[in-house]
Amino acid sequence: MPSEDHANGSDSVDSSRDSEQSTLLASPELQVVEAERDGFSAICPDCGKAIGKSRGGHELPDGRRVHGLACSDCNNVIPGTCHAEDAPHWTDRIRGIPVEMRDGSTRLAAGIRGEKA
Numbered sequence: 001m002p003s004e005d006h007a008n009g010s011d012s013v014d015s016s017r018d019s020e021q022s023t024l025l026a027s028p029e030l031q032v033v034e035a036e037r038d039g040f041s042a043i044c045p046d047c048g049k050a051i052g053k054s055r056g057g058h059e060l061p062d063g064r065r066v067h068g069l070a071c072s073d074c075n076n077v078i079p080g081t082c083h084a085e086d087a088p089h090w091t092d093r094i095r096g097i098p099v100e101m102r103d104g105s106t107r108l109a110a111g112i113r114g115e116k117a
């Protein structure tokens with residue numbers, strides 16, 4: 001019986017193929033950002049596109065919906081600002097909800113109350 005200790009490094013080397021999955025898709029994760037201003041126009045902070053026409057309901061990464069702006073090119077959502085939870089300057093359907101922004105800060109955003117029935 002040839003019982004030699006043939007430690008033949010049979011550690012199946014997985015040749016870990018770190019095939020860098022070319023995630024070149026222009027849309028990374030949905031990000032919640034602040035708009036920038038160009039005169040009267042709201043512009044995307046990343047690409048500078050005017051986004052005023054995107055005003056409406058948009059979904060946050062966590063599934064909540066806010067009223068605000070968005071840049072589809074950058075996958076950015078720019079929620080409208082609320083200054084209080086009862087959002088007195090908005091309609092009944094809007095209330096202030098705390099939203100975490102891309103920079104880590106949290107502010108009240110114009111959350112859309114309830115689901116569209």
Ligand SMILES: [Zn+2]
Pocket residue numbers: 044045046047048049071072073074075076
């Ligand atoms: Zn953009």
